[in-house]
Amino acid sequence: MGAFAPAARGVRPFLPGQTPHLFTLARVAQGAASAALLASSLGLIVHAFPTARGRRHATGVWGAFVSGGIAVGPLLAGALPSWRLAHGVLGVAALIVAVLSVRGLAESLSSRGGRPDLAGAVTFGMALVALVAALTLGRDGWLRALVLLLRAAAVLLTAVFVRVERRSRTPLIDLALLRRPRFLASSAGGLFTGFAVIGLFSFLPTLLQQALGLSPTATAWLFFLWSGLSFVVALLARHLNDRISHRLQLVLGFVLHAAGVLAMLGAVDAGSWPRLLPGLVVAGVGSGLLNAALPLLAVDSVPAARAAMGSGAQQSLRYIGSCAGVALTIALTASARDLARGTDVAMAVSAGLALVAATGVAGLRDKRRVSTR
Template structure:
């Protein structure tokens, strides 16, 4: 397909097939959270096993994105996508019927590996299919909307399934979708691979995994248990091995990731903006959902229903943003959305622990759709600024930045919230053993309050909810600052980017053509 050629109805149908697994992959990141109590009652996992059941999926996915994206560039993006779909479907069945926690952890890890193959392949295939700049921006906007929809409806879908079926049903929803992918993708999506992808450097693959896996683990551990010796060692190891990886890429004639891409203002600037936005949202989203259930006493299903309107708004804005980008510079749309998000975060700084639900929902309904222009437009900016033969690797880098941003947000803003909580609880007089239980977390305080006389327990609950809300307020303030910084970076670094309509008029055939295999 030549540059600027408009897509056919068959290619738009192929896009719909690619969007289904994309939504499912990100739904799978959140759908299991509500099932944790049911899994705990059924499989009796230990505390660390519970953490691994929830975290291993995103952990493996983030670690393998770059490797899978590069493999797709070299061996064929459709081939990698189909392999990932088959693995994800089989691993979903294994996880759903796991007889013990260890098998469930292995199954979730394999699901993450399948997801790592699918994410960069779907985005790269979309960019290959839609060479017309305007249509490509719309297609990527729809891709971003499917990501947002998956993350947002995960808790709602999980709540509905858990009310009528067993916990494994929340994992089986991926099986028919992946079966559909395996049947329809070969019929609708042609194979693409880069003719000049070069040889794969095995040591670079090992170094990328050796750097990303301990770093992501360290960030997650920092959010869950705080800084200890093991967490510090894994973070330092990840950073050190990352430096070795970068140095090797700069020396290789055919690197796994061409580090020179980061010299491109659009490529590096777009990733920086995305990092600021995802750090802010990742941390506050976690505290927001906890407030709904622990402070506002909403059920998991009710919490999912509160999130749904914001998710719908996010999807709508994700679709509209690429259309507006035909006439308005993407940088201005991204910055405007981030400034709207900053206003939403500021609203959250005013939430209290007694009647804060209306204000909480108002702030969230402002901030959540505000990130949509960034989610819809940045992937296109990143991939368009890279050579066509590097589209898979570029999309994998964008996905890795997104995952790392969320993980860092949970760690950094979660720590901000925890520090504020502890500081407030240090001033509260709590009797006996309840003091230790309530000092660290709100769930601990709620459990401790049940063991105390009603009047004393009620006082403890009120104090703990106030402490948690103060943590949310402070984290939201930090998120507002980060989001404003992201908006400033967008208008200063990305403002040279043309609207898609202008890009259509000036776009020429790329120097390096992709090989299309029937």
């Protein structure tokens, strides 16, 4: 979350004479590795838990620990004396997990066979790069020539990707899945979770530090209420999967996010951080339901052999939504006459987007159950 970056704590991120290029390249590599983990981990879960009940509980734990990482990460980074040490700790932890994975996880290979869809991967990756770059640079002006060019390139590359996928024997994303209501619900859920939830809560801590004068550490503890509740609810919500469909959990999650965010309106203008607490509690419960339902829907919306495909599609849309959501939040706050009004506008728009998502997901009813054979 941007609020907890080293620069926000007054720490100079680079030593004299250093440039951020190496750091940027390392972050690109980290992003690529994270994408591989997010897609493959759910595929491994389907392989390790072949029964429907086992998958429901395992994906619930997976979603809970996504929330747990968001909760613990800022506090851990704030407790360490430097950002370099924080990255070092994360690197060592990743190596330990890698060793344990090699020793403890069974290999799972797709039964489809065939060559990897390299053409699809390249065109889809280039389309995403162009789109994310347009969303990022668009914060300084959506009608600039470079932004318009990047947006046009994203549209063109997406069209090329669709054509490639239609002709591929082993497509990166089987476009026939778009006719399945569950897959559409999974994709829409990931997109709007990024757009409405992550987009706002990634930038809201920075806004509160500027408007209310909170320290980064105090902000981290304040938002621990939201992310910590999200962890607990996601961990407990797996027990609801036997009684409530994950589509309904998504709907409830978006509705609770909207209610929580609307409850926080006016808190910045009043200069009162305690007024945020009820809204953070309600939004945290909603976030927990979303994080519990999304991974299960990602693997349950496709045949079992394509679990990584379902996960990859959902996570890609989630990060596209996050980039768009952060850009939208910054644009709304920057265009307002003061920071308090801009924050309220951004929160109201986030709530509106969540309600749109809830309505859309509620309307995507299953015509038939997806086969998992």
